Amino acid sequence: MTLATAAVFQPVARKEYLDRLAALSPGPAFTPELWTEVHEEVQEQLVLLEAEVHRMVAEVRVDAGRTEGNRFFLFSYRTFSMPHSTLDPVVAGITFIPARQAVTVEADVSGERTGDWISSVPSKTVANSREELVAVARDSARKLCQSADAIAAALTDPSRRVE
Amino acid sequence: MIVYIWGNLTSDNFTPRRGKDTISRPGQHAGLSASQTIPPGRKAQGIDIDKLKPPLKAIPDNTTQGGTPGHFAIAPVDEKGEVDVKQLEAWAMSRGAGQTHEFTQLLLDAVVEPNAKGSMQ
Numbered sequence: 001m002t003l004a005t006a007a008v009f010q011p012v013a014r015k016e017y018l019d020r021l022a023a024l025s026p027g028p029a030f031t032p033e034l035w036t037e038v039h040e041e042v043q044e045q046l047v048l049l050e051a052e053v054h055r056m057v058a059e060v061r062v063d064a065g066r067t068e069g070n071r072f073f074l075f076s077y078r079t080f081s082m083p084h085s086t087l088d089p090v091v092a093g094i095t096f097i098p099a100r101q102a103v104t105v106e107a108d109v110s111g112e113r114t115g116d117w118i119s120s121v122p123s124k125t126v127a128n129s130r131e132e133l134v135a136v137a138r139d140s141a142r143k144l145c146q147s148a149d150a151i152a153a154a155l156t157d158p159s160r161r162v163e
Numbered sequence: 164m165i166v167y168i169w170g171n172l173t174s175d176n177f178t179p180r181r182g183k184d185t186i187s188r189p190g191q192h193a194g195l196s197a198s199q200t201i202p203p204g205r206k207a208q209g210i211d212i213d214k215l216k217p218p219l220k221a222i223p224d225n226t227t228q229g230g231t232p233g234h235f236a237i238a239p240v241d242e243k244g245e246v247d248v249k250q251l252e253a254w255a256m257s258r259g260a261g262q263t264h265e266f267t268q269l270l271l272d273a274v275v276e277p278n279a280k281g282s283m284q
Binding site: 097108 | 169170171172173174175176177183201202204205206207214261263268271272273274275276277278281
């Protein structure tokens with residue numbers, strides 16, 4: 001009777017082809033640079049929305065901004081407000097929220113303080129790549145650009161006055 | 164406990180308004196308003212008040228003195244737990260300046276339910 005033998009292969013240190021492991025990464029690397037790129041992509045699209053709202057409401061004031069927090073990667077937005085008015089400003093923005101090695105992208109137009117919904121884009125979850133994330137951000141921002149009429153109407157709606 | 168700041172995640176909405184949120188009322192401290200409820204069909208941002216870092220604190224209204232049930236004021240407090248009016252005023256002064264004040268960021272970092280929706284009754 002012979003004893004069973006087990007082949008033992010010692011690990012071999014190799015540095016070649018390490019780049020191939022990147023294909024197994026569970027999603028894009030969420031670096032500050034990535035979020036700056038996404039923010040800039042969103043704002044580039046929202047310029048068109050600003051121009052369209054300006055065409056309809058000449059006196060509108062528009063401010064671009066971004067915030068971030070521990071539970072959301074980025075909120076990239078433009079705020080539309082009427083100077084010297086108590087009407088609630090309207091915010092067109094996109095939120096990027098972590099979701100199990102993926103990102104949920106939520107885009108909508110709503111009141112800054114009251115949170116009244118003016119329009120929204122169906123949310124999307126992005127898991128695959130930096131390119132896909134930027135593409136979804138661009139697509140969502142373009143869809144928000146279709147809300148110019150609704151934003152103009154909200155900015156002149158007296159029922160939206162706040163304290 | 165979760166309280167909700169109604170509206171959006173903008174820097175301005177997370178910063179008190181000078182002359183409005185910096186003034187106390189009967190049963191209600193000065194500070195940024197938050198509520199335990201969201202109006203139906205509205206958007207709000209859920210804050211875990213246990214995640215608020217000093218000097219910020221969420222102070223519930225005193226309903227026996229005219230405050231609103233479920234309403235909180237979020238404000239910087241001193242070592243005695245009283246609203247620090249000077250710090251609150253300085254925070255409010257930063258509103259609309261295009262910069263995110265450190266207290267605004269503390270509040271944004273305490274958001275645990277971004278874009279919460281008020282359920283329709």
